[in-house]
Amino acid sequence: xxxxSQVKQCAFTLKSIEQGLLNLSSRTxxxxxxKIFNEAACILNDVIADIDKRIGQLExxxxxxxxx
Amino acid sequence: MLNWIEVLLRTIGMVLxxxxxxxxxxxxxxxQLSYFDYISRIxxxxxxxxxxxxxxxxxxxxxxxxxxxxxxTYTLDFIALKSKIFRDFIEGxxxxxxxxxxxxxxxxxxxxxxxxxLLKQLRSKNVFKFADVEFAVLEPTGExxxxxxxxxxxxxxxxxxxxxxxxxxxQTVIMDGKILNEPLATLGLxxxxxxxxxxxxxxxxxxxxxxxxxxxGQVTVDLYDDKIKVPQPTELPLLLSSLKKSQADLxxxxxETENKDAKQMYMKNAEKVKDIILKVTPILQ
Numbered sequence: 001x002x003x004x005s006q007v008k009q010c011a012f013t014l015k016s017i018e019q020g021l022l023n024l025s026s027r028t029x030x031x032x033x034x035k036i037f038n039e040a041a042c043i044l045n046d047v048i049a050d051i052d053k054r055i056g057q058l059e060x061x062x063x064x065x066x067x068x
Numbered sequence: 069m070l071n072w073i074e075v076l077l078r079t080i081g082m083v084l085x086x087x088x089x090x091x092x093x094x095x096x097x098x099x100q101l102s103y104f105d106y107i108s109r110i111x112x113x114x115x116x117x118x119x120x121x122x123x124x125x126x127x128x129x130x131x132x133x134x135x136x137x138x139x140x141t142y143t144l145d146f147i148a149l150k151s152k153i154f155r156d157f158i159e160g161x162x163x164x165x166x167x168x169x170x171x172x173x174x175x176x177x178x179x180x181x182x183x184x185x186l187l188k189q190l191r192s193k194n195v196f197k198f199a200d201v202e203f204a205v206l207e208p209t210g211e212x213x214x215x216x217x218x219x220x221x222x223x224x225x226x227x228x229x230x231x232x233x234x235x236x237x238x239q240t241v242i243m244d245g246k247i248l249n250e251p252l253a254t255l256g257l258x259x260x261x262x263x264x265x266x267x268x269x270x271x272x273x274x275x276x277x278x279x280x281x282x283x284x285g286q287v288t289v290d291l292y293d294d295k296i297k298v299p300q301p302t303e304l305p306l307l308l309s310s311l312k313k314s315q316a317d318l319x320x321x322x323x324e325t326e327n328k329d330a331k332q333m334y335m336k337n338a339e340k341v342k343d344i345i346l347k348v349t350p351i352l353q
Contacts, residue, residue, distance in 0.1 A: 003324065010317040013310055014341075020307045021348075027285030029255065032233035033351055040344045047337040054330055 004058040011051045018044045071123060078127055082116045085131065089138055102159045102208055108141050160208035166201050169217065179206060190214065232350045235283050242279035242289070255281055262287070269299060284351075308345070308352040315341040 018041050025037035089112065112134060119130030148155040163175050165186060176186065187198070189212035195201055203215040225232055239251035247259050265287045266273060275296075279289040286301040315338055322334035 003321070006317070007321060010314055010321070013314050013317075017307060017310055017314065020303070024284060024304075024307075027255075027257075029236040029283045030233050033284070036233065036347055036351065040348055043340050043344055047340050050333050050337050054333060057327075057330070 002062065004055065004062060007051060007055055007058060011048060011055060014044055014048050014051070018048065074123055075121060078123075079120050081127070081131075082120050085134060086112070086116055089134065092138070092142070104144075104158055105141070108137060112137060162205040162207050164203070165206050165212065166198070166204035166214070169199065169202055171198065175206075181206060186212070230350060238280040238282045240278065240280050241287075242273070242276050244278075245274060245276060245292070247273070252281075255285070257281070257285070304352040308349065311341060311345050311348070315345060 021037045021041040021044070025034045025041065028034050028037065115130055115133050115137070119125065119127060144158060148158055163179050165172055165175055165181070171186070175181075176183070186204075190196070190198060190201065190204070193212070193214050195214060195216070200216055200220045201214050202217045204212055205214075206212050239255055241248055241252050241255075241257075241262055247262060249259065252259060252262060262279075262281075263273065266276065266279075266289070269287070269289070271289060271291065275291050275293055277290045277292050279287055281287050284304065286303060288301060289298055291298060318334050318338035318341060322331050322338060325331050325334065
């Protein structure tokens with residue numbers, strides 16, 4: 001597995017966590033927990049954006065692995 | 069009229085009357101009754117018993133006596149509800165037995181409460197050393213309630229400075245194999261959602277005896293078939309562990325890459341994920 005695909009996998013995991021947190025937040029009855037989940041999802045969103053940018057760079061460096 | 073028929077009719081009448089009286093009266097437990105309540109309940113029982121078997125007494129007199137008795141206690145209760153002074157008068161006040169860790173001998177004597185009784189009551193509250201008690205009060209119902217010294221009180225999350233969001237009460241959504249719609253609606257969930265959750269866990273609704281949904285929307289079930297092992301809800305722990313995995317991955321990427329900017333970016337984001345883990349751990353665990 002190349003570095004690029006590892007990073008991509010990590011990005012996918014993070015995206016699924018973000019969805020999980022948002023999902024939880026919509027089901028949770030407790031306002032405070034809702035807030036924590038939403039904040040966490042928001043920060044994760046930034047993290048994912050950073051990593052997506054890095055994936056773009058990696059794909060430029062190693063075009064033969066693009067899309068994997 | 070044959071005597072036995074009269075007894076039969078009287079009994080039915082009394083049972084019905086007492087049933088309605090019981091419905092009308094407050095939901096206080098016997099242990100919470102004041103002395104006055106206690107006497108009046110026993111008297112009602114006595115009147116009812118006499119009315120049922122003593123055929124010499126006019127049945128209507130008994131009914132009248134019960135209604136008047138109930139009327140008076142009801143009125144007294146109502147006034148007591150409105151007036152604190154009156155309440156103290158008929159229900160009595162709590163008496164302080166221990167204050168600032170010192171036993172008030174005068175009050176003990178006044179209430180004819182022996183030292184042995186005090187120690188026994190403390191023991192029933194799991195206190196074997198009177199020195200552990202800061203404050204104790206004898207309630208009008210005869211119960212002793214205590215406040216332990218601060219350093220003897222059980223540890224709470226507040227003492228540990230743990231900040232944990234409150235948790236709402238779980239709702240029972242399936243009882244005896246039937247979906248209860250009202251609690252589901254309280255949670256803002258639909259029966260279809262519940263069915264899909266059950267399906268995910270691999271159960272059919274016919275087999276579910278009891279199911280509850282906690283405040284994070286996790287379903288726990290008990291099945292009629294006790295041989296089947298019910299899995300614990302895994303969603304929250306799974307989320308936490310994948311968060312931890314991502315953090316470790318990010319740190320690994322930071323170590324592996326030779327690009328300085330990328331290294332910094334990975335480190336920064338690993339830090340962010342770590343913060344998230346710290347924040348959600350108390351909830352997800």
